[in-house]
Each structure stands twice: as C-alpha cells, then as structure tokens.
Amino acid sequence: MLPFSRCCAVAAVGVLAMLVGCSAEGGGGAGGSPTDAGTAAGITAQGVGTVSGVPDTLTVVLGVQTQGPTAEGALAANSEKSNALLDILKARNVPAEDLQTSGLTITPTYVDGSSRIDGYQVTNEVTATVHEVSGAGALIDAAAAAAGDAVRVQQVGFSIDDDGPLRAQARGDAVRQAQAQAEQMADAAGVDLGPLRSITEAAAPGPYRTGPQSSDSAASTPIEPGTQDVTVTVTAVYDISH
Secondary structure (H helix, E strand, C coil): CCCHHHHHHHHHHHHHHHHHHHHHHHCCCCCCCCCCCCCCCEEEEEEEEEEEECCCEEEEEEEEEEEECCHHHHHHHHHHHHHHHHHHHHHCCCCHHHEEEEEEEEEEEECCCCCCEEEEEEEEEEEEEECCHHHHHHHHHHHHHHHHHHEEEEEEEEECCCCHHHHHHHHHHHHHHHHHHHHHHHHHHCCEEEEEEEEEECCCCCCCECCCCCCCCCCCCCCCCCCEEEEEEEEEEEEEEC
C-alpha cells in the first residue's frame, strides 16, 4: 500500500491528466481556432485628409536679457525692462490670461578662457498669445522699443483658434479615402469587402511653430500667417465577406 501522501499525489496527477485531455478534445483553449474574431482575416486601410485654413492666432515668446557685475543688479535691471514690456503688451490689448512667464534664468558669466566669474546674466521670457494677427507686427515693435537692446524674440508660431470645422472636413475625407483604398485592395485580391470592423484616428499634431527669430527690430516687423494644414489620419479595418 502506498503511503497516504504519495497516494494523494498520484491521484492529483490523474485528475490533472483528465482535465488536460478534456481541454485538448474540446479545442477551447487560449490557442483557439484561427478563425476567432480577434485573429480573423481582414483588410486594413489608411486614409489621410488635409484641409488648409488661415491662422488667426499668433504665439510669440519674447525675452528680456540683461547683464551686470552682480546677480542682484542684473535681476533688478531685468525686472525693470520686463515690466515695461508687459505694460506695453497689456496696453496693446493683450489680456493678462494670454500672458505667461515661460522662463527665468540667472547664470554666471566667465572671463574668457578661465573659470573666474565676472558677472551674471538674467533672461526672463514671456509667452504672449495674440488673436489679432494683423496687428502683431506693430505689437512686437512696441515691445522691442520698451525693452530696448535687451529684447529677444525667441520664437513665433501660428495656429487656428477653432479648427473644429476644418478637422471635421479632413476627418470625413480621411474616412472616405480609407474606404476607397480598402475597396481597391479587396478588388485586387478577388474578395468581397465586408463590414467595417474598427476605425481609429491618429493623434493630431500640435500647432505649427517656427524656429528662433532674430532679435533685431526694423521700423515695421512684417508678420505673414500664410496658411496652415489641418490633417487627420485614420486606420480602418474591414472584414472579408465570404
């Protein structure tokens, strides 16, 4: 007679073998049939819709940069010019909610070729959102005049404040393009296109921005918004009809 513990182990193995046998006969395991819904053959197509619009919003990053023998002196000079710049922007009808401090740095400067500190440099940046693009050039000129040689135009960019209607049009074009592509693929393969299984939209890119701009200000700064593309990309998966 087998010891009690060994007898239980043998019985457990026997039960496990029976369960595995039943599972194998039933064919209902995780492997399943290759025709399961998750792995069924289908046609995947992609569509891209692009619609152009005229930007109506300008985002500009204006900086004020000052230097001095001490950090306190450089910061004080910077604060004076930065406040003057902000006052001009507000006087030109840029509301406070469209003004945001986007950077403030205090860094030492060094004597050429050595590690000896000879002063400090302070840079204060403010991001302004301007909804009247036609007057943006004069606004930048006024800001430059307020800050003088300390002004820095770090970055400008254009965007469309409400691109919903344009995006809806681009989305419709993308879906139609994906459907047409799927139909062409089905026809080329000699099969019938079945119902739409799924459709997904790729993440939309952010607003277009230009690179760093020159800090030199002429008598009048030209600002041309041009046009901006609103693009939507979708991926559609269709069943194959049998």
